[in-house]
Amino acid sequence: MRERWGSRLAFIMASLGCAVGLGNIWRFPYMCYTNGGGAFLIPYFIALLTAGIPLMILEFAVGRKTQGSPPLAYYKVNPKTEWLGWFANFGVMLIFFYYPVIMAWCLDYLFYSIKLQWGADPENFFNWSFLRKTHPLILGGLRPQVFIALIISWGLIYLSLFKGIKRLGQIVTYLMVVMWILITIMVIRGLTLRGSIEGLKFYLTPRFSVLKDPKVWLAAYGQIFFTLSLAMGSMIVYSSYLPERSDITNNAFIVSLGNCGFSFFAGFAVFSTLGYLATLRGCEVKDVVSGGFGLAFVTYPSAISKLPFGAPVFGVLFFLLLFIAGLTSAVSQVEPFTAGFSDRFGYNKNKVLALACGSAFLIASAVFSRQGGFYWLDIIDYFVCFFVITLVGLIECIVIGYVSKPSEWRKYINEVSEIKIGVWWDICIKIITPVILGVLFILQVINTIKNGYGGYPSSCLWVGFGVVCAILIASFLLMRVRRA
Amino acid sequence: MPVSAWIMLGIGILILYGGLIICLLIASKRRGHA
Numbered sequence: 001m002r003e004r005w006g007s008r009l010a011f012i013m014a015s016l017g018c019a020v021g022l023g024n025i026w027r028f029p030y031m032c033y034t035n036g037g038g039a040f041l042i043p044y045f046i047a048l049l050t051a052g053i054p055l056m057i058l059e060f061a062v063g064r065k066t067q068g069s070p071p072l073a074y075y076k077v078n079p080k081t082e083w084l085g086w087f088a089n090f091g092v093m094l095i096f097f098y099y100p101v102i103m104a105w106c107l108d109y110l111f112y113s114i115k116l117q118w119g120a121d122p123e124n125f126f127n128w129s130f131l132r133k134t135h136p137l138i139l140g141g142l143r144p145q146v147f148i149a150l151i152i153s154w155g156l157i158y159l160s161l162f163k164g165i166k167r168l169g170q171i172v173t174y175l176m177v178v179m180w181i182l183i184t185i186m187v188i189r190g191l192t193l194r195g196s197i198e199g200l201k202f203y204l205t206p207r208f209s210v211l212k213d214p215k216v217w218l219a220a221y222g223q224i225f226f227t228l229s230l231a232m233g234s235m236i237v238y239s240s241y242l243p244e245r246s247d248i249t250n251n252a253f254i255v256s257l258g259n260c261g262f263s264f265f266a267g268f269a270v271f272s273t274l275g276y277l278a279t280l281r282g283c284e285v286k287d288v289v290s291g292g293f294g295l296a297f298v299t300y301p302s303a304i305s306k307l308p309f310g311a312p313v314f315g316v317l318f319f320l321l322l323f324i325a326g327l328t329s330a331v332s333q334v335e336p337f338t339a340g341f342s343d344r345f346g347y348n349k350n351k352v353l354a355l356a357c358g359s360a361f362l363i364a365s366a367v368f369s370r371q372g373g374f375y376w377l378d379i380i381d382y383f384v385c386f387f388v389i390t391l392v393g394l395i396e397c398i399v400i401g402y403v404s405k406p407s408e409w410r411k412y413i414n415e416v417s418e419i420k421i422g423v424w425w426d427i428c429i430k431i432i433t434p435v436i437l438g439v440l441f442i443l444q445v446i447n448t449i450k451n452g453y454g455g456y457p458s459s460c461l462w463v464g465f466g467v468v469c470a471i472l473i474a475s476f477l478l479m480r481v482r483r484a
Numbered sequence: 485m486p487v488s489a490w491i492m493l494g495i496g497i498l499i500l501y502g503g504l505i506i507c508l509l510i511a512s513k514r515r516g517h518a
Contacts, residue, residue: 008511038492045499197485204489247514253507261500418510 002067003165005241010169012254017172017328018234019259020179022102022296023227025325028263029270030291033202035219036210043211043220048260051436052224054428055393056252057421058400059230061413063239064248069339070233071478073240074399081399084392086475088233089340091388094467095232096333097360098377100157101368103326104149105130106319109297113304113315122301126293132371136379136460140371147369153327154361160331161338161353165241168331175324182321183266189314190272193307199275202285203267218443221436226385227263228256229329231393233336240339249417270295277303296322334360345481375456382453383464386444388471394437401430 005011066073070085118125134140304315342349406426
């Protein structure tokens with residue numbers, strides 16, 4: 001008997017927790033700023049409606065109908081496509097090797113916030129005092145504070161998962177409420193700071209001329225695809241725990257809109273604070289704007305240090321928000337992997353979970369928690385996102401759109417859903433989404449071969465390509481192993 | 485903030501949160517787990 005969510009709310013919250021991650025806070029606002037400000041919302045919403053939501057509906061339908069984790073789900077769709085489920089599972093495995101390391105950094109920074117330990121130069125502190133970066137080819141020594149925080153992070157991931165799906169639903173529901181409260185506090189604090197409106201001006205003022213640039217449209221589709229945690233197997237496995245007659249379409253709309261609503265809201269916290277920082281420094285917002293690690297561990301700590309009152313409190317709240325966002329996503333990365341082996345080979349799920357957590361912790365400690373680990377984290381993240389996840393999404397659309405019949409899937413979806421979908425869904429799955437993902441994939445391959453990535457030595461990039469090829473081969477090999 | 489920024493803010497709120505509220509209202513009419 002398959003496990004079930006305790007309620008519909010638990011499923012929605014868990015899926016929302018899976019989608020809302022660190023990128024919602026540190027990537028979306030930056031993407032918005034660099035791609036035309038408020039004008040970016042136009043391609044973003046179009047991408048949401050033509051690729052994000054249709055693909056989310058597809059993944060919920062595949063999981064709900066097949067009642068299996070990705071390998072079993074794709075086996076049931078067509079036995080020859082089982083490898084796709086394994087490929088997604090191994091891709092997500094690579095993510096959970098490094099993702100908890102970023103959570104560990106947030107946890108360390110949460111404690112550093114108490115005494116604002118990054119001092120007057122957060123950039124110097126992050127690179128040379130905290131991580132003590134070396135070189136991609138020199139792994140260097142283990143960073144003890146990262147290692148200890150990593151133990152806590154993995155401990156919390158394991159504890160959230162080992163009691164099963166019902167308990168996970170309860171935990172994530174609680175964490176999501178805490179996250180919304182925290183982001184609301186950060187937005188209110190940001191908006192009440194001097195110069196905040198200057199920041200919002202940068203965030204929202206549209207530059208419509210950029211809409212002529214195809215790169216902006218590709219960026220919007222890429223952002224939607226990654227922010228919804230699609231093609232990682234997480235949404236498939238979560239929906240496989242839904243009971244009979246569960247809704248598909250409306251749940252997909254709620255999760256997708258909730259996730260994008262969180263990103264949009266987080267933008268106010270980020271840009272109002274950047275506006276404050278620019279006002280204090282007497283420069284323009286564009287001079288302080290940043291995304292990713294730079295925003296979280298350099299720019300934001302700079303702004304926190306300069307808050308008129310309660311700086312440590314807001315520092316703790318900000319890094320707690322990042323940590324929780326990471327935790328709710330990390331559990332959704334481990335679940336499809338453990339469920340994949342358990343469904344396919346009949347192994348005890350808790351044993352697979354303990355083994356997965358233990359080995360991922362060891363690999364993370366051996367590589368990503370070291371001085372040179374930052375570079376490898378960046379390289380693996382790049383290869384998994386652009387070469388594994390994009391490829392899985394593309395083939396997923398081809399499998400459902402061409403190998404099986406999308407009209408039959410649509411009929412199944414409409415039988416159980418509150419919102420009925422029309423032929424537009426078939427068009428999105430058969431044409432729009434695969435074309436966009438195909439273009440994204442090809443451009444990224446050409447760009448990486450031509451220009452490399454991030455200035456890393458080519459040997460590092462070949463390791464990245466090698467890892468992608470290795471998990472692809474492993475996926476085909478596992479497909480041939482006898483079923484349980 | 486320029487008027488165009490306020491308009492984009494309004495569009496963002498309307499689509500994201502308006503859409504979300506409508507979906508939640510539809511969901512609230514259904515009984516049981518689902």
